[in-house]
Amino acid sequence: MLADELPVSWDQLFAAAGAPQQALTVGNVGCPLQLSLGLSAWKSFNGNRWALRCNPSSGNLHPTEGYLICPDLPGLPAGVHHYRSDQHGLERRASAPFAWSGGVLLALTGIHWREAWKYGMRAFRYCQHDCGHALAALSYAAALLGWPARLLADWGDDEIAALTGLDRAADFPAIEPEAAEALLWIGPGEPPTAAPVLSSLSGAPWSGLANALSPKHRDWPDIPAVAAATRKPGGINALLARREPLPALAQASSAPASRLIRGRRSAQAFDGITPVAAPRFYRMLDALLPRAGQPPWSLLQEAPCVHPVLFVHRVDGLEPGIYCLVRAPGALQALRAAMRPDWLWQRVAGCPDHLPLYLLAPLDTRRFAATASCHQAIAADGAFMLAMLARFDDISPARPWLYRQRFWEAGMLGQVLYLEAEASGIQGTGIGCYFDDVVHRALELDTERFQDLYHFTVGTAMIDARLGSEAGYA
Numbered sequence: 001m002l003a004d005e006l007p008v009s010w011d012q013l014f015a016a017a018g019a020p021q022q023a024l025t026v027g028n029v030g031c032p033l034q035l036s037l038g039l040s041a042w043k044s045f046n047g048n049r050w051a052l053r054c055n056p057s058s059g060n061l062h063p064t065e066g067y068l069i070c071p072d073l074p075g076l077p078a079g080v081h082h083y084r085s086d087q088h089g090l091e092r093r094a095s096a097p098f099a100w101s102g103g104v105l106l107a108l109t110g111i112h113w114r115e116a117w118k119y120g121m122r123a124f125r126y127c128q129h130d131c132g133h134a135l136a137a138l139s140y141a142a143a144l145l146g147w148p149a150r151l152l153a154d155w156g157d158d159e160i161a162a163l164t165g166l167d168r169a170a171d172f173p174a175i176e177p178e179a180a181e182a183l184l185w186i187g188p189g190e191p192p193t194a195a196p197v198l199s200s201l202s203g204a205p206w207s208g209l210a211n212a213l214s215p216k217h218r219d220w221p222d223i224p225a226v227a228a229a230t231r232k233p234g235g236i237n238a239l240l241a242r243r244e245p246l247p248a249l250a251q252a253s254s255a256p257a258s259r260l261i262r263g264r265r266s267a268q269a270f271d272g273i274t275p276v277a278a279p280r281f282y283r284m285l286d287a288l289l290p291r292a293g294q295p296p297w298s299l300l301q302e303a304p305c306v307h308p309v310l311f312v313h314r315v316d317g318l319e320p321g322i323y324c325l326v327r328a329p330g331a332l333q334a335l336r337a338a339m340r341p342d343w344l345w346q347r348v349a350g351c352p353d354h355l356p357l358y359l360l361a362p363l364d365t366r367r368f369a370a371t372a373s374c375h376q377a378i379a380a381d382g383a384f385m386l387a388m389l390a391r392f393d394d395i396s397p398a399r400p401w402l403y404r405q406r407f408w409e410a411g412m413l414g415q416v417l418y419l420e421a422e423a424s425g426i427q428g429t430g431i432g433c434y435f436d437d438v439v440h441r442a443l444e445l446d447t448e449r450f451q452d453l454y455h456f457t458v459g460t461a462m463i464d465a466r467l468g469s470e471a472g473y474a
């Protein structure tokens, strides 16, 4: 089955009952893969043709790979399988007698070189953003089948590498290693623990060799250094946070969720005119608050650590200016103390009571937003741009992997905004190219406590009618 046939609306994903729970079959397991890492379209222009995927990626370079690890399913033998986006197919890496029930494991990995050949050192950050987008994409896609998705925070990077065969150095081009990122459990049951899963794999027959992207390479030694410094050991759990009860999300769209997901596109230009209606704007921000049991925030168990500062240009009924959305109730004091003392921190008239949105300063910030986003016009011409401030004071030598996870969280916020924008009939674009120092200076931000990790912009897109478009899978 292709996910196109799932009759689940966008709004149904957030309703108390959720989508009806589907059986764990190989066809159904394919849907979350298709709606996250799968192709969404082929575009063409002037004789060039390129594929796009359901998950976005900096430069469309797609460093993130996916592995399905499953027990015997009708039509699919138990083992470790690599997902091939181009074919919407699986290739077997290892057979193993996994015998759990009630769900599958899904691992995400990243090939830094795919971004580094173009972006150099910044590639490490982009790979983490991309992983965050893919995590959220998988969570939404699993929710379409009525399956919960959960990040298995207790697995270490070496364990994920052993599970996916990344530690089999001879299977990968030496110069293009693949790094373990995240492991998810998808399904209604309880996940197995690492030790029995890995022991089922001992002595397993492995097959397959990874492709090489480039014949030539340039070294970016900081990338392996940062990767090594931010590795996560096994056996460490996330710090569980209590989820505050929140009112149900307002309705956004009765369109089929799979259509919105496959139709998601990054805007390349905005019209610079059309405002967003305030209720739409509030719904998009509301979807950034963590609600228990709802995608994609049910994936994470920690309190939110990323808080957007918004540069509002065109929202009906809202003064243009700088705003802050405080995603965790306890973070208000810390954010206030870390920024300019003369910001207003005023509640916004007409904003739903439960939405912790504060006006910092009424101001026309269009030029600033573009400048701070590497002079990209999309940051000024949309309805609003946001800079994601991530907590930094708890990233320590004792928990260095939190550095990577903060980028994942920022990427997840980006994915929510992409899809919420589509549900509102407009578009978004992730902005990985931005000047963090410029934002830090403008906010007089204490960078020991918070840093700007990602930008995002939302507005009414100008569609380039010259591009040809075909379905992802013929």
Ligand SMILES: Cc1cc2nc3c(=O)[nH]c(=O)nc-3n(C[C@H](O)[C@H](O)[C@H](O)COP(=O)(O)O)c2cc1C
Pocket: 052, 053, 054, 055, 056, 057, 058, 059, 060, 126, 129, 130, 133, 264, 265, 266, 267, 268, 376, 378, 429, 430, 431, 432, 433, 434
């Ligand atoms: C982490 C990240 C950073 C991005 N940075 C930029 C950017 O700075 N400027 C831009 O125009 N697009 C940016 N994009 C959008 C990508 O170019 C886009 O996702 C890619 O071309 C694929 O197109 P699609 O999103 O329509 O599938 C970014 C996307 C991601 C996920």
